């Protein structure tokens with residue numbers, strides 16, 4: 001079985017990216033064929049400073065390694081290094097429709113936040129490139145956070161449409177969402193997603209110093225009342241903190257509710273902060289060691305070579321199917 005996922009190097013990775021995506025990748029590497037990439041072409045869909053893009057790309061690679069991904073077992077690469085992504089994108093853009101693309105939540109949210117005259121075509125066509133990423137590697141499983149499911153659904157629609165027309169060419173992917181922590185919310189406003197590109201004081205960045213992380217948790221918005229239980233509607237702040245704790249300690253939410261049922265908010269937050277700091281502290285140190293080891297560029301170059309072999313095979317299949325060769 002093949003597994004594929006990627007993260008956009010658009011900003012500082014958050015605890016949400018860690019719990020919803022990053023932390024889950026390594027579990028597949030012993031018994032699956034895993035491809036993990038840096039979605040740098042996707043990062044261009046919103047304005048980004050070139051130096052920042054370069055720095056973020058290296059940093060994400062270091063975080064991938066720190067998360068336990070072993071480059072001997074897993075192919076780690078940069079999207080723009082494998083030209084088949086752009087080539088398949090050019091073909092597949094003809095099989096997704098304007099109507100369905102305009103219904104994508106991510107497009108609606110991101111374009112709303114911008115001045116309409118400045119919305120690039122790439123932002124609108126984002127799901128075509130993402131479908132190309134997934135389909136090139138014939139991925140069966142795509143581990144992502146909840147917000148990306150819609151993009152995988154549209155990829156699945158495309159597979160049906162394409163295969164109905166040309167025969168069994170593309171492989172059907174399946175999204176896989178972590179059981180606990182598929183949508184970590186902002187600590188300052190637990191009704192919105194913790195996000196790396198909309199900086200806010202309620203987002204914990206993987207590069208924050210440990211004191212700052214602790215401070216952010218301790219000042220997280222909590223809810224009225226004093227009890228600790230799961231209720232997304234009436235207790236979004238407490239539910240979010242419970243989810244963070246459960247995800248980082250690999251426990252069920254129920255087990256955490258039982259543990260904290262007689263706690264006061266302040267003591268509960270302190271325990272959440274301890275777990276965050278004790279997890280991300282060593283993780284950060286490992287990532288920095290990889291970053292400064294000088295290995296990152298070499299590793300990405302090797303990964304791109306391996307990825308291109310698989311990607312080019314699929315590209316040839318698709319070109320033959322549609323009549324380009």
Ligand code: ATP
Nearest residue numbers: 008016017020021144145182183184194195196197
């Ligand atoms: P941006 O704000 O730039 O759109 P993002 O923080 O949403 O970025 P992505 O690069 O879009 O990050 O996402 C990388 C992965 O992390 C995806 O699988 C996404 O679903 C997951 N993810 C992002 N934010 C969260 C969150 N708050 N909770 C759980 N998973 C998340």
Ligand code: LTN
Nearest residue numbers: 004005006007008039130133134
């Ligand atoms: N859109 C994703 C990043 C991404 C991705 C992919 C994830 C681009 N291509 C293919 C899984 C599979 C996001 O995280 N925003």
